[in-house]
Amino acid sequence: MRNKYSVFSLIKNALSYHENWQRAWKDPAPKKEYDAVIVGGGGHGLATAYYLAKKHNMNNIAVVEKGWIGGGNTGRNTTIIRSNYLWDASAGLYDHALKIWEGLSQELNYNVMFSQRGVMNLAHNLQDVRDLKRRTHANRLNGIDAVYLNTDEVKKFCPIINTSPDIRYPVLGGTLQRRAGTARHDAVAWGYARGADAMGVDIIQNCEVKGIKRNRDSVEGIETTKGFIKTKKVGVVAAGHSSVIANMAGLKLPLESKPLQALVSEPVKPIIDTVVMSNAVHAYVSQSDKGELVIGAGTDDYVSYTQKGSHQIVEGTLNAILELYPIFSRMRMLRQWGGIVDICPDASPILSKTSIKGLYFNCGWGTGGFKATPGSGDLFAHTIANDEPHKLNAAFNLNRFVSGDLVDEHGAAAVAH
Amino acid sequence: MFLINCPYCGERDQQEFKAGGEAHIERPKQPTELSDDEWAEYLFMRKNIKGVQFERWNHAHGCRKWFNMVRDTSNDEIKAIYKMGEKPPAQ
Numbered sequence: 001m002r003n004k005y006s007v008f009s010l011i012k013n014a015l016s017y018h019e020n021w022q023r024a025w026k027d028p029a030p031k032k033e034y035d036a037v038i039v040g041g042g043g044h045g046l047a048t049a050y051y052l053a054k055k056h057n058m059n060n061i062a063v064v065e066k067g068w069i070g071g072g073n074t075g076r077n078t079t080i081i082r083s084n085y086l087w088d089a090s091a092g093l094y095d096h097a098l099k100i101w102e103g104l105s106q107e108l109n110y111n112v113m114f115s116q117r118g119v120m121n122l123a124h125n126l127q128d129v130r131d132l133k134r135r136t137h138a139n140r141l142n143g144i145d146a147v148y149l150n151t152d153e154v155k156k157f158c159p160i161i162n163t164s165p166d167i168r169y170p171v172l173g174g175t176l177q178r179r180a181g182t183a184r185h186d187a188v189a190w191g192y193a194r195g196a197d198a199m200g201v202d203i204i205q206n207c208e209v210k211g212i213k214r215n216r217d218s219v220e221g222i223e224t225t226k227g228f229i230k231t232k233k234v235g236v237v238a239a240g241h242s243s244v245i246a247n248m249a250g251l252k253l254p255l256e257s258k259p260l261q262a263l264v265s266e267p268v269k270p271i272i273d274t275v276v277m278s279n280a281v282h283a284y285v286s287q288s289d290k291g292e293l294v295i296g297a298g299t300d301d302y303v304s305y306t307q308k309g310s311h312q313i314v315e316g317t318l319n320a321i322l323e324l325y326p327i328f329s330r331m332r333m334l335r336q337w338g339g340i341v342d343i344c345p346d347a348s349p350i351l352s353k354t355s356i357k358g359l360y361f362n363c364g365w366g367t368g369g370f371k372a373t374p375g376s377g378d379l380f381a382h383t384i385a386n387d388e389p390h391k392l393n394a395a396f397n398l399n400r401f402v403s404g405d406l407v408d409e410h411g412a413a414a415v416a417h
Numbered sequence: 418m419f420l421i422n423c424p425y426c427g428e429r430d431q432q433e434f435k436a437g438g439e440a441h442i443e444r445p446k447q448p449t450e451l452s453d454d455e456w457a458e459y460l461f462m463r464k465n466i467k468g469v470q471f472e473r474w475n476h477a478h479g480c481r482k483w484f485n486m487v488r489d490t491s492n493d494e495i496k497a498i499y500k501m502g503e504k505p506p507a508q
Contacts, residue, residue: 243465254461256438257490302436305467305491310418312432345461402457 002198005109025197030204030226034062036233039209041065042074045237046192047377053199056385061201066208070189073239076339077370078262078296080275082119082180084146086135089395089407091142096392097375104374110191112183117274119180124169124280132175149174158276160327167323169281182286188373212249219358235360235384240340242363254401255342258299260367261309263336267291283320309338341367348407351380351393360384419493424500425480437473439463440485467491471505
C-alpha cells in the first residue's frame with residue numbers, strides 16, 4: 001500500500017525527524033518474464049510504464065534503465081513546456097501533453113512544480129515576424145492559446161530585454177503562449193516512477209540492455225547485464241541511444257545523436273518570471289526556483305555520445321544573451337553539461353511500431369522532448385497495448401520516411417533546433 | 418571540441434570544419450529505378466554508431482575540401498583521416 005503525500009503526512013513525518021518516509025519505489029531484481037519491458041528509465045519511459053499499468057491494465061511489466069532513473073536527458077534538459085507548434089499533427093501531440101501537465105501533480109500525488117509562467121518567442125527579422133504571425137494563427141486554429149506581441153508589448157512583458165533598435169539583431173516582436181511554462185524535471189521522473197511502482201511495475205536500475213532476442217520477425221526477450229528477460233513486447237525509449245538499441249535488433253533509424261548543452265548561473269533573486277526563447281540568435285533563458293538562470297545552448301553538428309559539447313556553442317549562446325539582456329553581464333556561470341539528443345531529419349519524434357513484431361520505438365525527440373513527457377508516455381502506452389497507434393501519434397510513424405509524409409517542424413515552428 | 422588534421426592544411430581547430438555525416442553511402446546509380454524503401458534507406462536511415470564510425474568532413478573555414486575521417490563517437494578520438502576516393506583503412 002502506498003502512503004499518500006499530504007500536509008498531514010508531512011507533519012507526521014516531521015515528528016519522527018523525517019527518518020521513516022516510505023520508499024518511493026522498490027528496488028526489485030528482474031523476474032524471468034514480463035508482458036512488456038520498457039527500455040529506458042527517463043521521464044518518457046516511466047510515463048509509458050505508468051500509463052500501461054493505469055489505462056491498459058498491464059501490471060506485469062518492467063522498466064530497465066542502464067544508469068539511475070532520470071539520470072539521462074530527463075535530468076539534463078532546460079524544463080521548458082509549450083505546445084505552440086506549427087503543424088496540425090504536432091499541435092495535437094504537444095497540446096495533448098500540455099493538457100496532462102495541467103493536472104499532473106494532482107494525478108501523481110507528487111508535486112512536479114508545473115508553473116505556467118508563459119513562453120515568449122522573439123522575432124529578430126522580417127521573416128521571423130511573418131513566420132511567428134503565421135504560427136500564431138495556426139496555433140489558434142488548433143485551439144492552442146497564442147498571441148502576437150509587438151516590440152513594446154515584448155518590453156512590457158519582460159522589461160529586462162534590450163529592445164533598442166540599434167542592437168545587431170533588434171527585437172521586432174514576439175509570440176506568447178501563456179499556458180506554457182516549466183516544471184521540475186527530476187520530480188517528473190520520480191513522480192511517474194512512484195506511481196508506476198505503486199501499480200506493480202518493476203523499475204530495474206543499473207540494468208543495461210545488451211541484445212534483443214528475435215524469433216524471425218517477433219521479439220522474444222532482451223539480454224541485459226542482469227540476465228535474460230523473456231517478453232513479447234519491448235518499448236524502446238532510449239533517447240540518444242535509440243540507434244544503439246535499434247542496431248542490436250538489426251534495424252536502422254533515421255536518427256543522428258548529437259551533444260546538446262545547457263548551463264546555469266549562480267543563483268540570484270527573481271529577475272525573469274517567464275521563459276524567453278530566440279531562435280534567430282539562439283538564446284533562451286528562464287530562472288529556476290533556486291534562482292539560477294537556466295540557459296539552453298545548441299547542438300554540435302557532428303555525431304557524438306560524449307555528453308560534453310564544444311565550448312564555442314556555449315560562447316555563441318552567451319554572446320546572444322548578453323546582447324539581449326545587458327543586465328546579465330556580470331553573472332557568473334556555475335555549471336555546464338551536455339546530453340545526447342537523437343535528431344530526426346524532420347525534427348519530429350517517432351512513436352511507432354517497427355517491422356519487427358513486438359518492438360516499438362519512442363525516439364527522435366531531438367532537442368525538445370521534455371515538454372511532451374506525459375503525452376508521449378500516454379500515446380506510446382496506447383501504441384504498445386493495442387499494437388496500433390493512437391490517432392494523435394499516427395502521423396509520427398517510422399514509415400513516414402518511406403512515404404514522404406514528413407512532419408517538417410524544422411525551422412517552421414518555434415523550435416530551437 | 419577537438420583538433421582535426423586536415424589532409425591539405427594540417428592540424429586545425431574542429432570549429433573550422435563542418436561535419437558531413439556518415440561516409441561511404443553510395444549515391445544511387447539508377448535513381449529512377451529506386452523503390453520508396455530504397456530512397457528512404459539512402460536519404461534518411463543512418464547507423465548512428467556509438468563507437469568507431471566512418472564520416473565525411475569539410476574544411477569549411479579553410480581549404481573547403483572534403484575528406485574522410487574514422488572517429489570513435491564515444492570519446493571523439495580520431496583514428497584515421499584519408500582523402501576522398503582513397504580506400505578506408507582496415508579497422
